[in-house]
Amino acid sequence: MDTLVFLGTGDAMGVPRVYCDCDVCMEARTTGTNRRLRSLVMIEGPEGGFLIDCGPDWRAQMESQGLRFAEKILVTHAHFDHIGGLPEWADACRWLGRKGELYAPQEVIDTILKQFPWLARHMNVTAVDHGIELGGWKIKGWKVCHGYNGFSYAYRLEKNGFRWVYCSDSIGLNEKEKKPLHDLDLLVLGTSFVHETAPYESRSVYDMREAAELLAEVRPKRAVYTHMSHDVDLNGDIPLPSNVELARTGMKMELA
Numbered sequence: 219m220d221t222l223v224f225l226g227t228g229d230a231m232g233v234p235r236v237y238c239d240c241d242v243c244m245e246a247r248t249t250g251t252n253r254r255l256r257s258l259v260m261i262e263g264p265e266g267g268f269l270i271d272c273g274p275d276w277r278a279q280m281e282s283q284g285l286r287f288a289e290k291i292l293v294t295h296a297h298f299d300h301i302g303g304l305p306e307w308a309d310a311c312r313w314l315g316r317k318g319e320l321y322a323p324q325e326v327i328d329t330i331l332k333q334f335p336w337l338a339r340h341m342n343v344t345a346v347d348h349g350i351e352l353g354g355w356k357i358k359g360w361k362v363c364h365g366y367n368g369f370s371y372a373y374r375l376e377k378n379g380f381r382w383v384y385c386s387d388s389i390g391l392n393e394k395e396k397k398p399l400h401d402l403d404l405l406v407l408g409t410s411f412v413h414e415t416a417p418y419e420s421r422s423v424y425d426m427r428e429a430a431e432l433l434a435e436v437r438p439k440r441a442v443y444t445h446m447s448h449d450v451d452l453n454g455d456i457p458l459p460s461n462v463e464l465a466r467t468g469m470k471m472e473l474a
């Protein structure tokens with residue numbers, strides 16, 4: 219049985235935001251229910267495991283699980299909050315004398331290697347544009363609208379009849395982009411805010427109101443929201459569709 223572990227459930231700034239004294243950020247600093255590291259998930263199972271994304275909190279996330287090595291990492295897009303940990307992973311590979319396996323679409327690889335050209339010395343880099351199999355999961359990625367911030371990729375994973383999607387950074391998906399979101403047992407969707415009031419053209423991730431509309435359309439059996447900013451209070455009373463839950467740091471789910 220495979221397990222999905224939420225090692226990071228925050229937006230680009232994490233929670234608390236360094237500059238912020240709002241109630242959610244202050245709660246995150248004290249009791250810490252809302253403390254959120256940058257978004258990253260781990261899939262583990264009998265056929266091996268892998269991470270999706272490697273943001274700047276990677277080191278703390280590895281330590282939180284007592285993990286000493288990450289062998290395989292699949293990346294969604296080349297934004298700092300999703301790739302900031304890659305140089306630390308590369309250093310770990312170097313010191314252990316073990317090559318990591320980095321997977322991403324070719325255009326994402328190109329950007330990563332422009333930013334961190336030395337990575338290729340410490341890891342094998344594989345383009346996943348035509349799909350990939352990791353840990354027994356058949357994985358297909360597709361490009362999704364990330365609004366003001368450009369594009370990201372979402373991944374659809376299938377194994378033993380279980381179908382799920384990881385789509386952390388998207389907004390306003392068109393019909394083609396929504397197609398792989400149908401017939402899902404689980405949709406992990408990024409929703410930065412409950413209700414984001416900033417002008418639409420300045421935004422880059424669904425809010426929870428829009429996400430509810432998307433779910434009504436694509437009808438996954440279950441959904442989990444992640445990539446949540448300090449707008450989201452896990453101790454609050456947020457109106458959600460009945461099949462939705464909010465990811466919590468360290469939360470585990472069976473993928474079956």
Ligand SMILES: O=c1ccn([C@@H]2O[C@@H]3COP(=O)(O)O[C@H]3[C@H]2O)c(=O)[nH]1
Nearest residue numbers: 229230231296297298299367368422
């Ligand atoms: O070309 C770019 C654009 C943006 N970024 C990062 O991705 C984050 C996306 O959310 P945000 O807009 O709150 O903050 C952004 C930055 O931290 C990046 O690394 N490269």
